[in-house]
Amino acid sequence: MSPGDEHDYRGKDQGGRADDPYSTLGGTRQTRTRLPDGDPGNARRPVRNSRSLVTITGIVVLLVAAIAFANRGGGSDDDASPGTKSSGAAGSAPTAATGTKPVEGKNGTIPSGFAHDEQGAQSAAANYAVALGSAEMFNSDTRRDIVQSIADSSTATKLQSGFDADYSQGFLEQIGLETDGSAPAGSTFVNRTLPAGTKVKSYSSSTAEIEVWCSGLFGLTGEKSTKPVTSGWFTVTMQLKWNGSDWKILETSQRSGPSPVTGDNPVSGSDEIADAVNQFGGFTYAR
Secondary structure (H helix, E strand, O other): OOOOOOOOOOOOOOOOOOOOOOOOOOOOOOOOEEEEEEEOOOOOOOOOOHHHHHHHHHHHHHHHHHOOOHHHHHOHHHHOOOOOOOOOOOOOOOOOOOOOOOEEEEEEEEEEEOOOOOHHHHHHHHHHHHOOOOHHHOHHHHHHHHHHHHOOOHHHHHHHHHHHHOOHHHHHHHHOOOOOOOOOOEEEEEEEEEEEEEEEEEEEOOOOEEEEEEEEEEEEEOOOOEEEEEEEEEEHHHHHHHEOOEEEEEEEEEEEEOOOOEEEEEEHHHHHHHHHHHHHHOOOOOO
């Protein structure tokens, strides 16, 4: 891996600037309809005859029933059993959360025991992208723990060797880290991946190809830092295998984007970023 490719994910970059740390990185909700509130401040409404009142009442009842049915989704994918999808056109949007119960187990700090279906494969890919795109990958011991936890036994040795070569001492020095992957005194190293969504490229009962669209943070906080924390967008592609009890990684790759237009938020100070990283924990992701 060339300098600056700290998020190689054992794949080849398919675009992006050479100085962009996320160019080789490999971080929804449902809506509900709300009826207008009443207007208690208005004057008393004109009295209507009984026939008009019955007509208006009937219309209101039908309107409320229609809204309630729309909010239910009309038998959407959310109501289907895990791993199944309805064939109707009125199902949930592809990026809507399904509400499937997250995994209950963990292998160290990484979620494990994902469901043996498409949703489980997507959940596994999202959580594995977070692990591989974390600051812990820069320390040899924690990197080994991560790779051995999420890689399939058939490719674990190959992936481990590749990652160890990527995170060389020369590379750590180039990005301003100590030999053990920690930040210099007075600084905080930030490397965090935030999945925004997942997509199934292919799926069978034994293998799956999943794409994870992510945003990420990378850099060093501190007054003397020459590599301030920046954000980026990238897509990680994972080849997964079902090993009989869980989804595991066979190989990964990454490409830049899709990247939205940068907002006009004011840039936060170095100390504020460091505090946020230390105080805000991560999540277990579930499709």
